[in-house]
Amino acid sequence: MNYKRLLQPESMAVIGVSLHNNRHPANIVYRKNRLRYHLKVFAVNPKGGKLQGARVYERLGDIPERVDLAIIAVRADLVPDTMAQCISADVGGAVIISGGFAEVGQTILQDQLVEMALAADFPFIGPNCLGVFSPGHVDTFFLPPERTVQPEPGNVALVSQSGGVLVDQMINFADGGVGLSVGISIGNKALVDEVALLEYLSTDPGTEAIAFYLEGFKKNGGRAFMNAACRCQKPIVVLKSGKSPEGGRAVSSHTASLAGDYAVFSQVMAQFGVIEARTQFELVSFCEAISCYQDTINGNIGIITGSGGHGALTVDFCASHGLKVPLLSQGLQSELTKRLSPSVQTIAATGNPIDLTGSAVDDDFVAAADCLSQSPEVDCLVLLVLPYSPGTTSDLGARLSEVYHREGKPMVAYVPNLERYRMLIEGFELNHIPVSPAIEGAVLMASAMRRESC
């Protein structure tokens, strides 16, 4: 199936707008797309009339132009007929917002939609979903824009079985400075599911990393997902709910008992190099990292810090996330020491973590980052930048980013999240160096780069 007109529409019909209730989901979709996006938007309601000063078409077929995307927001029992109209009007695809299908036991009604769609080669998302948010192009979420926060356009695609979790994650993305290529809420995923979207996104030129929130796969759906993941060259992160063991289920074999659903899921993800996020915080941290770095590392971390305690905590987090913090060679340590300011030379620790102490100035951080970036002893840098240290300036983020762009060795940073440190943080983020407001977050970002290749 071709998803281009569905996901990158130039025109849209919103079917099921209300003529008297402006809070109706369809009205919100209609309004926000008319006011905020460039695509052409048409309202459809059998009663006709006017909405927000524009014509309401009685039938889809009355719309004088070709429609790429139909938003279907009518009662569940009317959806099949509405979809048939879309198909005969050569619409490119649909987002079915309406609920009342498999989620409430109406599987026959839902199966009917799938059969029609397959016969007509007509892609649809949902039912029971928010649909598609494509920054700058289209937004089918029936949420008033002033009530949500939208991330910047970027290179990470986010696919979610839950609309609510998707909205949450988009807020977290905005907060963490992760840009979105597209956000898709797949709802009941009757036709377009995570496997179909993984295949589509793996060739989408605007997407360089793909994140999923999933609640479960259908029969053998996990296998299909892994096979698609194996063919996909882009990093993939999955956050899955439903990890708790099914209690009390009697199993007669050791293997069935030991290979519970979560154990299988978790280890198969690792087998195929898919990054498993265990929490929403991990999902955002991993996405920050893979939006900047798509290549993998072996996991030898060099730590540069202005505080011994931060260094020690980072070493602990590295150990618990399977990363190594190798002791640097004498040669590298003495080369590094030579490049530090005279006042720091005598007090800095250079074994790894490199503790430049509270006396360090920007040049010391840059020298240390330079040395480690040029050495094969580590393959990723964790920078612990404490802007309250008097010798450093707001330029440090941008200056350290330059080291990455010169040397090509990935680096991630921890900076405390205070508004007054904004310029330093943006000096990193606007130059594509991911920053976490938590030390563990920075280590998680590094750990996302260490994964199996398929």
Next chain:
Amino acid sequence: MLNAEILEILSKSRRFGWVLEPDAKRILSLSGITVPPFTLAKTIEEALKFAEENGYPVVSKVVSPEVVHKTEVKGVVLGIHDKAALAETFHRLNSFDGARGVLVEKPVQGIEMIIGAKIDFQFGPVILMGMGGTGVEIYKDTALRMAPITPEDVLSMLTGLKAHRLFTGYRGAEPINQDALCRMLVSFSHLIMALDETVSSIDLNPVFCSPESCVVGDARIMLPS
């Protein structure tokens, strides 16, 4: 992929819900997986004949569709050194409910591992490997992969076990034969891919791994209901 004899064994076992050990070992053997020399003795004479031809000591086990967990009912006897002991054991094991004879086989030495497979609802055939024996569900030291697997997968599974140093020559012991282990798991992977939903799970536990070889000590194939 599956030959006629394997299909026939599966078909006749369906009414029990699982494949009895001698039949399970026959399926493994037909699939290139090493099992010890064994016989299913229906009479005492057959049991004694096997022991004379293959030499003592031997191991005897109950074969009954009603006994899935043999150790728990003292249905496994190790270290049978002579005719008298074998005769006595045969009589006892052959009187279990539903007994269809007694499995007599050569004992095997080595570190006890488990190799298993199950047909997962979401991922299809998956393979498990880990520390085996009767404590398998206490130690829970296992690695899982989606089948089919490669020899590289086997090595990464081994490295992922807490007990992995036991296999690579711990405290002066000789390391186990990793090539033999890889061969066994890759053959097992082919088998489970071919069996797919005709089975629900397989336990090879214990599998005895030594510097020389890897041999399946016990095997149980559970069939879907």
